[in-house]
Amino acid sequence: MPMMVGVDIGGTFADFVALDPESGRITTLKVLTTPQAPGQDVAAGLRRLAGEGIAPGAIARFVHGTTVGVNTIIQRRGCRLALLTTAGFTDMLELARLRMADPYSLFCERPAPLIPRERVFGIAERIGADGEVLQAPARAEVASALAAARQAGCEGIVVSFLHAWRNPAHEDQVAALVAELEPGLVVFRGSEVWPAIREYERTTTAVLNAYVHPRISHYLDRVADELRTAGIPAPLLLTTSAGGTMTAQAGRRDCVGMLLSGTASGVVGAGVVARAAGEAAVLTLDIGGTSADIALLEDGQPSFATGHAIGEFPLAITTVAVSSSGQGGGSLVRVDAQGVLQVGPESAGSTPGPACFGRGGTGLTVTDAALLCGILGHGDLGFGAISPELALAEAAARPLAERLGLDIHTLAEGVLSVAISGMLVPVEQLLARAGMHASELTLMPFGGAGPMLGALTAEAAGIGRVLVPAVPGTLCALGALAAAIRRDTMRTVLLPLDDAHWAGMAATLDTLAAEAAEAVRAMAGPGETTVVRAADIRYRGQSFELTVPLDADTDLAEAARLFHAAHEKNFGHAEAGAALQVVSLRASASRAAPPIAMPREEAVPHAAVPQGQGRLFAQGHWQQAALFNRDGLAPGAAFRGPAIVSQSDCTILVPPGWDAEVDGLRNLILQHGAGGHG
């Protein structure tokens, strides 16, 4: 029986999901991550899976998501690089796009570049905006820059020249010189990593790629070794930031392609659940220890965006669109000088963690507040890894409560309200960007703290429906299994959308489609490969573009019509007849993952029988709350809030005023009743 295994490595835990694609049966487990010994956590998880009867030899698909790349950047532990760029522009990394994160402060600053200025070498070469060669690079100058780079102890070279998006010839020549003169140095070209217009973003993306390359390469070798040792026949697949997968071999060069894979897989996993449940518009809410990530799904499909931040740097490649805010389960609570309650952005993280975890944390966190309110504390957390201690949470709350003149439980409920209201900023921004109203949406909470705060967040945002997936803690690993093997190709063209240029652009699209399809075939072998094409189009003079999907036989007039319609939908207006410009052409090839069966059981409506009663502090007073175990809730089971549902990977709060029902897919659907408010 061929099995599929997805592994998602997070900050504290590695999540494993093993799926029998025919029956849809899912086995999940968590092991502690081992950042000092990469691959050992994977090995440990595989041993435990074997113990559950999943033989390594039966694993036909193995998909892995890792944070090793993003951690390397955040901790600035990547390799020592030199940048060769066009003379006259050697301060490009310092200046970035000028605008700074905190523009009201006289002390604002830009992040220090990953390559300091003394290892940036200007090469007297120039290509014009139309791709014409104005000045060719001289061998001697490149050679002396490389000698200086070697002298400075560099392990790798990034070559990024102006207008290489249009004509990469100079980058190719210089990269060839590096290979000839300094064969020991790894070299990446800006045009190779992502050939988009905008020199700072393209160069930074190439720098990020080179910066993490050695560490990722080493990591992938170790994981591949572990798979071989364990006797797993499946090739190692990696999740990508665009919600797809790629082979480990491709990932060694395309390192930036996996930097945001963790959040992307979660959204893809949520999409699988949303499609199966028939939810048209879903807001995903992934609350972890330090942050909350939100994304929009329409018919189960995520949106895509470019320019996502990795640490302090923008990533030019296309990724699943996710917004973040600094509220998580570990967010610390404080009272400011004006006596007002604040939550985050400082976080207790996973070490020392919330006070109630008893690992040395003494600051009150959101998780502690949930425990004080009686939401947590009805069982162990995180697959039994942690037993929260109420007394420690009380001790952490007391000094703050005294300062505010509140009892600790009123304080704790306040902490949850403040944390939740803090998440509204990205939610409102996302909805305003999409032109959607909260009332159209279903909220899908996941992550360690999402289900605990999901319904309260929905209430604050004006969302009346919440869907808690059957196993919320494993959506990332599920998303990994559902993700297609995928390759995106892109070329900036910056041409008018008119008769004179259409045929040429159609030919470029064909080339991009063929390149993408070939890359997928190289990764996945022969088989049915889906290719989609798109163009990024804007009104001439605009600085922002919309991605318009095109068919192989879309004609010029249709492309224009599709753009005007997309502009109307996204921005509320369109100017038929205005001149259009194509910024970039794109293709995306994919090989679908084997379908995941989501067996639907018959849902016979019945009143769920609580396993007990607990006390919940809500709306300013203690009330009785029914306690349920998720495993004991059969399809069709219905109950009303206040109630608390415990399961191995999370706790779900059904607040007063909400009704809950289990659907045929074992999702828990919460509806805000007419009479309830909180």
Next chain:
Amino acid sequence: MRTNPVMLQVLRNHARAAAESMATTLYRTAHSTFVKETEDFTIQLLDAEGKSCAVPVDLGATWYPGLDYGRALPLVQGGYQPGDIAMTNDPYSGFLATHSPDIVMWKPVFHEGRIIAYAGGHIHNVDVGGAVPASLSRTLTEVHQEGIRIPPAKLYREGVLDEGLVRVMLANVRVPDQNWGDLKALVAAVNTGERRVLDLVRRFGVDTVVDGLADLLDYAEAQARAVLAGIPDGDYDFTEYADEDAAGGNPLRLCLRLSIRGDSADLDFAGTDPQTLSSLNVPTGGHPRHSLLLVGAYYVLSALHPGITLNFGTTRAFTCHVPEGSVLNPRFPAAVGMRSLTCGRLRSLIFGAFARAAPDRLPAAPAGATCIVNMAAENPRTGQRSISAIAPIVGGGGGMPHRDGTDGSGADAAYLKNSPIEITESEAPVRILRYGLMPDTGGPGAHRGGMAQVMEFRTTAPDAFVTARNRDRSLFQPWGIGGGQPGAAGSFTLNPGTAGEQDLGNTDALRLTAADTLRIVSPAGGGRGDPFTRDPAAVLRDHRAGLVSTAGAARDYGVAIVQDAVDEAATANLRAGRVAPPAFTPGAFRVAHEARWTPAAYAAMHEGLATLPPGWRPAMKATLFAAVRAAPEEAAEAVIRRILAGEQALAAE
């Protein structure tokens, strides 16, 4: 406070979310590229008196978090009904809009027949008509030349659009489709704001929301007062100069006495020069808490209390006194279009006064000139003549107590974004030859000032027209403090390094042929602390980064760099026996200016000007400056008294 400490933070988050939602709606639906590119718009959630309670942080400009609509609100005729939306762009009606391209709009939020709040915002229109395209030029002298003026009026009456008003406005502007599109975006934003406030009322009850808005003001006020209370009581005087009060004009002086008493600050602008015969005037109406007067204070507060809440409550801790007829409180109908140049000096004036009050906690002057470079030329790719943005040329921040000034941009210029070179070259007939940091420009200091930016470019069109708005600090330098040296002045040079090299000074518009090269260097940030005490390793690091030359290291820092290393003996030699520099270093030009234009000379001029009607003062100021220049041997005060006496004699005849 009326609201408990938990609910207040919940409401604060909700109010911020509502403001962000309004801003995102505006940004998403705006038509003009200008609005999308520059983010020159603001949003405010206002209380029932029109005081700004909450603003977005992620989108928009930084000038108006403390905006007060209070004087403009009652100028709308006929009172307010549900569904009304009002607007104005008249800088002289209620002192809400501060130049004519800024259209300010507001919508009252009614609950059970009572106004409980307003949703408001402004958007900078590309053009509102008038004498020149884009409606802005330093050379304009009356507000009438700066485009159509709409005094506070209803755009919507009970939900019905006043098409007559729209037709009149659109008939008077150059790109009516863009204006109308942007106006609709602003309408969508204030409607969003109204809906969000009513959502809050439904959720929390009207009393909680109304009290909460009031408490948000009190909260911001309390935070601002706590910062002021941490600054020693005293009177702190500071003076700033803009290079020119008109094209080719004379220095423009701004004066401030900052008086800190307990947790309050009094800002007296007495001694500030008269309004100008150019569009550099800042229309504040003498409002003691006009947001434009306090932008510098927002920056200081945010530096001393990171993340501080800014709204109208912030401004309550401050009281401004602005002489009528001065450049900071001009009398109608003085032109105001380019007030942004003067606002730059106004900000550094406030930075300077606070740096005197809290010298250990604040930085030296930032570069302080936010020059916006545009080019109009025929694009060979399209055959059409168009205007393209080339770049904002700004300079570094001032040296800080804890580190060097940010290079290339920083402090009050940090909100500006550049355009990628590749985009600029693809869209406009321009070739950029150099874009980066200018070495040896940052004011030397123990913590040096941030370096200047330099851009060199040529046009590939047969001829082009280049504008460089807000050029300043070509003469007066960004000051250093605590022994730090001033940042280098900016420069504007045609054909640098050739026989035909030409210094363009503060020129802000010129014709460029395909044979020409133009170089713009911004000013740079001032230094902080004696540069001869700077760690030689830091000087070496700057040297390796190409920011400080060998000569500069020796001259400015007393550090000898030989073969990529610090020569310690030579350095000790260079540093030995040096006299500590003065605490305040404004640069040679200012020292020379103040040697001639002494406080007594200025006092004599202001005394004389005060006897004239405001409209006459700029011309008399020009006369006096010319006379002082013409009599270099005579004390300036004597020249001024002589000329003024002659004028009075003439008037008496």
